[in-house]
Amino acid sequence: MESTGVRTERPSDGVLLITLDRPERRNALDGATSRSIAAALDALDADPSLAVGVLTGAGGTFCSGMDLRAFLDGDAPEVPGRGFGGLTQAPPAKPLIAAVEGFALAGGCELVLACDLVVAASDAVFGLPEVGLGLIAGSGGLLRLPHRVPRSVATELTLTGDRFGAADAHRWGLVNRLVDPGTAAAAAVDLATRIARNAPLALAATKRVLAAADLPVAEAWDRQESELAAIKATEDAREGARAFAEKRTPRWSGR
Numbered sequence: 001m002e003s004t005g006v007r008t009e010r011p012s013d014g015v016l017l018i019t020l021d022r023p024e025r026r027n028a029l030d031g032a033t034s035r036s037i038a039a040a041l042d043a044l045d046a047d048p049s050l051a052v053g054v055l056t057g058a059g060g061t062f063c064s065g066m067d068l069r070a071f072l073d074g075d076a077p078e079v080p081g082r083g084f085g086g087l088t089q090a091p092p093a094k095p096l097i098a099a100v101e102g103f104a105l106a107g108g109c110e111l112v113l114a115c116d117l118v119v120a121a122s123d124a125v126f127g128l129p130e131v132g133l134g135l136i137a138g139s140g141g142l143l144r145l146p147h148r149v150p151r152s153v154a155t156e157l158t159l160t161g162d163r164f165g166a167a168d169a170h171r172w173g174l175v176n177r178l179v180d181p182g183t184a185a186a187a188a189v190d191l192a193t194r195i196a197r198n199a200p201l202a203l204a205a206t207k208r209v210l211a212a213a214d215l216p217v218a219e220a221w222d223r224q225e226s227e228l229a230a231i232k233a234t235e236d237a238r239e240g241a242r243a244f245a246e247k248r249t250p251r252w253s254g255r
Contacts, residue, residue, distance in 0.1 A: 005033030007058070008040050011189045014051040014196030016044045019185075022067075023059025029077040029085050029107060030070035038079045038086025045093050048254040051196040051203055053092060055115060056099035056185045062124070063108030077107065084139035088114045093204050095195055099188035100124045101181065105163070110137060113144040116207065118174060119188040120166040121181040126174075127163035147214070148174045199236040200254050 005027075007019040018040045020027040029037075037055075044053045057063050066077050066084070083089025084107050087096075091114050098104075098115035105127045112118055112126065128137040128145065136142060137158060146154040149172035157164060169175040179187045195203065205227045212223040231237055235255040243250035 006036035020057040026064035027057040028067035030067040052192040061102035062104040065106030088139040099184040110139040124166040129161035
């Protein structure tokens with residue numbers, strides 16, 4: 001599928017690769033591109049043959065944030081109900097991996113923070129510089145960064161607007177895998193393929209329970225128990241047990 005500013009392909013079973021394709025604008029997002037991302041994420045969630053998404057950028061840059069020229073012309077990169085890039089307010093139900101090359105700045109960094117896992121080239125650069133522009137990182141950056149790096153680090157980075165490198169992001173825990181420049185997408189697809197071998201319903205339920213981890217303990221536990229009861233009743237749970245007993249690869253049905 002190809003749409004405005006976005007390419008999608010299936011590089012491996014169960015994996016959807018979503019590529020921001022505006023290299024001439026360093027993959028800055030306008031309204032049309034944001035709507036295309038939202039459509040790709042909707043397709044990821046709606047297709048039972050897909051289990052994991054990978055989000056990356058063409059031309060050696062992940063995303064430089066909002067397309068300021070489009071913004072000055074009155075074109076906003078937010079999708080109603082979905083947020084910046086059609087992602088930051090309402091991430092997909094299925095796992096999403098950011099594959100970062102080059103710059104992931106401002107809204108681009110907020111896209112990364114909305115993903116579940118991050119694979120980054122060793123020379124990638126991140127940052128939330130909005131305070132230097134008289135703005136705030138209002139597409140989830142201020143809410144998510146303190147949960148992905150130490151709070152004191154998040155406070156310094158958001159108050160100074162300083163950029164930070166992939167090595168520091170990996171050391172702080174934001175980046176899961178640090179790879180050679182030019183290989184982030186391939187490494188992210190490899191990771192996605194490993195994840196996609198697992199039961200799709202269990203993957204989505206696991207993501208929901210992880211999201212509840214910051215709730216009060218009793219509420220989080222109730223959420224976990226509800227998800228567990230639902231998963232135990234699925235055909236995939238029975239198939240997993242049968243496959244283990246028969247020493248074979250499970251054949252997931254998504255039911």
